[in-house]
Amino acid sequence: MSRGLPSAPGAPTLEDVARAAGVSRATVSRVINGTRNVDQKIQELVRQAIASTGYVPNRAARSLVTRRTGTIALVVCGAGEPRGEVFTDPFFGRVAAGVVGLLRTRGVHPVLMLADTDEARAEVLAFLRQGSADGALLVSTHAKDPLPGMLVDARLPAVLFARPAEPLPISYVDLANHTGGVLAADHLVSLGRQQVVTITGPLDLPNSQDRLTGFREAMARHGHAYVPAAAGNFTQDSGEAAMERLLAEHPGLDGVFAANDLMAQGALLALHQHGRRVPEDVALIGFDDSSAALACRPQLTTVRQPVEDMAAEMARLLLSHIDEPDRRATSVIFEPTLVPRRSA
Amino acid sequence: MSRGLPSAPGAPTLEDVARAAGVSRATVSRVINGTRNVDQKIQELVRQAIASTGYVPNRAARSLVTRRTGTIALVVCGAGEPRGEVFTDPFFGRVAAGVVGLLRTRGVHPVLMLADTDEARAEVLAFLRQGSADGALLVSTHAKDPLPGMLVDARLPAVLFARPAEPLPISYVDLANHTGGVLAADHLVSLGRQQVVTITGPLDLPNSQDRLTGFREAMARHGHAYVPAAAGNFTQDSGEAAMERLLAEHPGLDGVFAANDLMAQGALLALHQHGRRVPEDVALIGFDDSSAALACRPQLTTVRQPVEDMAAEMARLLLSHIDEPDRRATSVIFEPTLVPRRSA
DNA sequence: CCAGCCTCGGAGAGCGCTCTCCCACGTTGT
DNA sequence: ACAACGTGGGAGAGCGCTCTCCGAGGCTGG
Numbered sequence: 001m002s003r004g005l006p007s008a009p010g011a012p013t014l015e016d017v018a019r020a021a022g023v024s025r026a027t028v029s030r031v032i033n034g035t036r037n038v039d040q041k042i043q044e045l046v047r048q049a050i051a052s053t054g055y056v057p058n059r060a061a062r063s064l065v066t067r068r069t070g071t072i073a074l075v076v077c078g079a080g081e082p083r084g085e086v087f088t089d090p091f092f093g094r095v096a097a098g099v100v101g102l103l104r105t106r107g108v109h110p111v112l113m114l115a116d117t118d119e120a121r122a123e124v125l126a127f128l129r130q131g132s133a134d135g136a137l138l139v140s141t142h143a144k145d146p147l148p149g150m151l152v153d154a155r156l157p158a159v160l161f162a163r164p165a166e167p168l169p170i171s172y173v174d175l176a177n178h179t180g181g182v183l184a185a186d187h188l189v190s191l192g193r194q195q196v197v198t199i200t201g202p203l204d205l206p207n208s209q210d211r212l213t214g215f216r217e218a219m220a221r222h223g224h225a226y227v228p229a230a231a232g233n234f235t236q237d238s239g240e241a242a243m244e245r246l247l248a249e250h251p252g253l254d255g256v257f258a259a260n261d262l263m264a265q266g267a268l269l270a271l272h273q274h275g276r277r278v279p280e281d282v283a284l285i286g287f288d289d290s291s292a293a294l295a296c297r298p299q300l301t302t303v304r305q306p307v308e309d310m311a312a313e314m315a316r317l318l319l320s321h322i323d324e325p326d327r328r329a330t331s332v333i334f335e336p337t338l339v340p341r342r343s344a
Numbered sequence: 345m346s347r348g349l350p351s352a353p354g355a356p357t358l359e360d361v362a363r364a365a366g367v368s369r370a371t372v373s374r375v376i377n378g379t380r381n382v383d384q385k386i387q388e389l390v391r392q393a394i395a396s397t398g399y400v401p402n403r404a405a406r407s408l409v410t411r412r413t414g415t416i417a418l419v420v421c422g423a424g425e426p427r428g429e430v431f432t433d434p435f436f437g438r439v440a441a442g443v444v445g446l447l448r449t450r451g452v453h454p455v456l457m458l459a460d461t462d463e464a465r466a467e468v469l470a471f472l473r474q475g476s477a478d479g480a481l482l483v484s485t486h487a488k489d490p491l492p493g494m495l496v497d498a499r500l501p502a503v504l505f506a507r508p509a510e511p512l513p514i515s516y517v518d519l520a521n522h523t524g525g526v527l528a529a530d531h532l533v534s535l536g537r538q539q540v541v542t543i544t545g546p547l548d549l550p551n552s553q554d555r556l557t558g559f560r561e562a563m564a565r566h567g568h569a570y571v572p573a574a575a576g577n578f579t580q581d582s583g584e585a586a587m588e589r590l591l592a593e594h595p596g597l598d599g600v601f602a603a604n605d606l607m608a609q610g611a612l613l614a615l616h617q618h619g620r621r622v623p624e625d626v627a628l629i630g631f632d633d634s635s636a637a638l639a640c641r642p643q644l645t646t647v648r649q650p651v652e653d654m655a656a657e658m659a660r661l662l663l664s665h666i667d668e669p670d671r672r673a674t675s676v677i678f679e680p681t682l683v684p685r686r687s688a
Numbered sequence: 689c690c691a692g693c694c695t696c697g698g699a700g701a702g703c704g705c706t707c708t709c710c711c712a713c714g715t716t717g718t
Numbered sequence: 719a720c721a722a723c724g725t726g727g728g729a730g731a732g733c734g735c736t737c738t739c740c741g742a743g744g745c746t747g748g
Contacts, residue, residue: 013704024728029706037726059476060413061704063404064733071455071476087440088635093432100431100458109471111415111453114444127453132403132415236639269641291432295580295639297613357734368698373736381696405734408703 012053021049032057063131071109072318073133074099075124077140077147078116085235086114086141089262090290091307095139095161098311106319110137121147128156134322137161137314141234143204157321159314163206163331171321171329173314177207180303180336181214184257184285187301187338189222191283193255197228199242199267201259211259211287232263236292239263243270254282255344261286261293261302268296268343283344298342310334356397365393376401407475415453416662417477418443419468421484421491422460429579430458430485433606434634435651439483439505442655450663454481465491472500478666481505481658485578487548501665503658507550507675515665515673517658521551524647524680525558528601528629531645531682533566535627537599541572543586543611545603555603555631576607580636583607587614598626599688605630605637605646612640612687627688642686654678 018025023042030038031046038046049055063069074096078086086092099110111133115121124147128136135157138148143165151158152170160172188196198215201208212229219227230245232238239258246253247270256271258264264286268278276282278298286293289304313332321327362369367386374382375390382390393399407413418440422430430436443454455477459465468491472480479501482492487509495502496514504516532540542559545552556573563571574589576582583602590597591614600615602608608630612622620626622642630637633648657676665671 014706015704025705026707026729027727030727033706035707039726042727056470056473058408058704059474060404060407061733062706064402064408064704064735065706067733069404074456087444088434088437090432090434093437096431096456100456104458104464104467109455109457109476111455112418112440112444113453114448120448123448126400129400130403132453265639272641295609297616358736359734369735370699370737371697374697377736379737383696386697402734405703406736408705408734409736411703 011058012055013058014055017046017049017053017055020053021045067131068322069132069134070107071111071133072103072315072322073113073124073127073136074110075113075115075136075138075147077138077142077145078114079142079145086116089234090292091260091288092139094290094307095311098308099137099315101308102312102315108134108315108319115145115147121150125150125154125156129154135159135318137311137318140164143202143206157318157325159318159321161310161314165204165206169329171317171331173310173317173332173334175207175305175310175334175336177210177336178214178217180287180305181211181216181257182218183303183336183338184287185215185218185222187285187340187344188255188257188283189219189224191255191279191344193283195250195253196224196255196257197230197246197250197253199239199246199256199258199263200229200231201234201263203231208259215257232259232266234260234262236262236266236269239266240270241266243267247271247274247276255284256282257285257287259287261288261290261296261300264300264302264343265292265296268300278343285344289339293339293341296343301341301344302339304337304339306334355402356399357402358399361390361393361397361399364397365390411475412666413476413478414451415455415477416447416659416666417457417468417471417480418454419457419459419480419482419491421482421486421489422458423486423489430460433578434636435604435632436483438634438651439655442652443481443659445652446656446659452478452659452663459489459491465494469494469498469500473498479503479662481655481662484508486546487550501662501669503662503665505654505658509548509550513673515661515675517654517661517676517678519551519649519654519678519680521554521680522558522561524631524649525555525560525601526562527647527680527682528631529559529562529566531629531684531688532599532601532627533563533568535599535623535688537627539594539597540568540599540601541574541590541594541597543583543590543600543602543607544573544575545578545607547575552603559601576603576610578604578606580606580610580613583610584614585610587611591615591618591620599628600626601629601631603631605632605634605640605644608644608646608687609636609640612644623686623688629688633683637683637685640687645685645688646683648681648683650678 014025014028018028028046030036031043076086113124115124137159139161148164148168148170152168163172163174200212216227230242232242258267271278271282278284286300286302289302293300293302358369358372362372372390374380375387420430457468459468481503483505492508492512492514507516507518544556560571574586576586602611615622615626622628630644630646633646637644637646
């Protein structure tokens with residue numbers, strides 16, 4: 001196998017393979033791509049020629065004519081937070097895992113992009129418009145992200161994680177967050193908790209809102225007309241701070257629902273600090289079922305969000321939008337489940 | 345701005361811009377790429393034409409002739425662990441952040457790849473050989489990874505995070521792990537700890553070995569001839585288990601050095617469970633200075649590894665290898681620092 | 689005043705692939 | 719027997735860009 005350098009000059013081309021096999025370029029191409037019928041013997045001939053030349057098709061050349069790159073952009077839409085923060089969030093890791101897992105079965109590769117500034121957003125757009133990727137997967141951490149709208153305007157295939165704050169003709173994958181809130185409330189009530197509070201995510205996020213209203217509505221149905229809430233921003237620190245505030249205002253609380261596990265972890269710390277035992281004195285429920293839920297002692301009872309599956313579905317949706325550009329925007333909603341552990 | 349679809353048929357091409365500006369394709373290309381001098385007036389003319397046509401250069405066409413893609417592969421070399429595990433590790437998040445941070449200043453984009461099976465490794469190789477990326481950044485989680493060797497053989501530009509287990513003519517970025525071990529030992533001794541143990545990473549990893557020998561050598565210099573060790577695999581669970589074992593065999597221990605923060609976090613849990621107070625009864629030192637160090641209560645004293653900077657340097661090295669293919673393999677070693685917090 | 693040079697725009701040849709035609713050769717039907 | 723059709727291979731025209739080469743024009747120096 002006389003391999004040439006990657007795609008350096010001198011690397012074998014289709015032409016070389018064709019010559020070695022004694023057929024035309026077109027035939028080699030047909031064998032490689034499996035388009036049309038090619039005689040068995042000739043196919044064998046071509047395969048041997050490919051092996052002996054060490055031929056590898058050139059992606060750029062192929063893209064140029066097919067107008068497909070076989071890559072998509074995986075865009076993380078951070079806001080003000082320092083860069084590390086976004087990627088370090090276990091939530092992002094799960095999304096990446098789900099996306100990569102699905103894409104690899106289709107021979108597609110994700111390009112990691114960060115869209116935290118106007119400039120970065122413009123770059124994402126340019127990246128797609130210049131045909132460097134066939135579409136985009138967006139994971140947004142804040143509400144007023146202009147990127148989804150920009151993609152819709154440019155008619156670029158894209159799929160969001162979570163429903164956009166503004167209605168937009170764009171596909172997305174989401175969790176029935178409202179149901180998640182209900183699950184948490186029902187569980188807390190079934191435990192006989194009387195003075196329940198909640199730590200919410202940023203309230204401009206539909207996600208946070210839905211979890212909160214689902215939770216409050218269910219609590220109301222159970223006779224708890226009002227549930228005090230404190231907002232965090234999905235980080236552990238913010239959860240700890242919110243818990244401190246709630247503890248100060250409602251020292252008698254015996255149940256807490258945090259809108260994600262990281263904040264629950266922070267709340268747990270604050271509760272310990274104040275000498276509250278979990279779950280004996282205070283029952284604590286998180287949201288996500290991330291690795292943080294298992295890292296806590298006691299391990300967190302939590303509302304599971306099947307992030308990996310959702311991410312995979314997101315990728316699947318995007319690929320179908322790429323294949324059929326005229327496909328209508330659709331949404332896929334996943335159901336949350338309660339994962340009972342020790343904390344509640 | 346009469347924008348055309350991304351790189352769909354009908355999108356404006358260089359030709360269109362040239363016609364609109366009344367110049368040749370070559371001139372437009374020169375203006376865009378800033379090669380050679382072009383008359384100011386003509387430049388202005390061209391820029392206007394670009395704006396009015398909404399032109400975006402086609403990446404594939406450019407790659408085809410320049411043999412550069414402006415993307416690199418960011419390869420995570422997992423072993424047997426479930427997929428999610430790898431991406432969820434905060435360590436990976438920091439690497440990603442560092443890489444993305446540097447690359448964006450150079451207009452280069454990372455493609456995320458997972459090389460956890462022979463098949464996946466072959467795909468990484470094919471990806472590079474077909475010119476889909478200009479080089480690769482490898483983050484390996486286990487010792488006997490064949491991928492670096494494969495890349496060297498194929499003469500593809502690549503840079504590793506951490507020294508390879510087998511000597512290999514390949515550039516890498518690493519931490520002075522030995523020094524890190526020394527730092528931890530010195531600190532524990534300065535605290536007057538008498539019965540010190542350590543939780544190591546997988547011992548086939550040079551990283552783990554170096555941390556251990558650095559630690560043991562320094563302890564020996566301080567008169568502690570033998571330091572008991574238990575091996576983990578860098579996960580929280582394994583750290584917890586290792587701590588259990590050590591506690592069983594050395595109930596009188598008063599100092600622990602864990603080879604990463606996640607394992608230290610696990611150890612902390614085990615210590616609590618056994619009623620040991622940290623830092624009063626047992627001093628605990630972690631390694632990495634990851635988000636886990638701050639998530640613990642007490643917060644972890646740890647040996648800081650500037651992962652983001654190291655990742656950025658890795659990217660920088662790779663880009664220089666891509667620019668100068670004949671450049672010799674070099675290594676850049678970063679110095680660890682002790683970050684004193686509450687746990688020791 | 690002209691050879692020599694330098695500057696800067698244009699022409700055109702590819703880069704490596706796909707894909708539409710076209711054509712040669714069976715095979716079938718009447 | 720011949721027209722009609724089906725099968726499978728080859729020719730060749732691009733895809734959109736870069737880059738080398740060429741040449742026109744303006745400048746300098748002897």
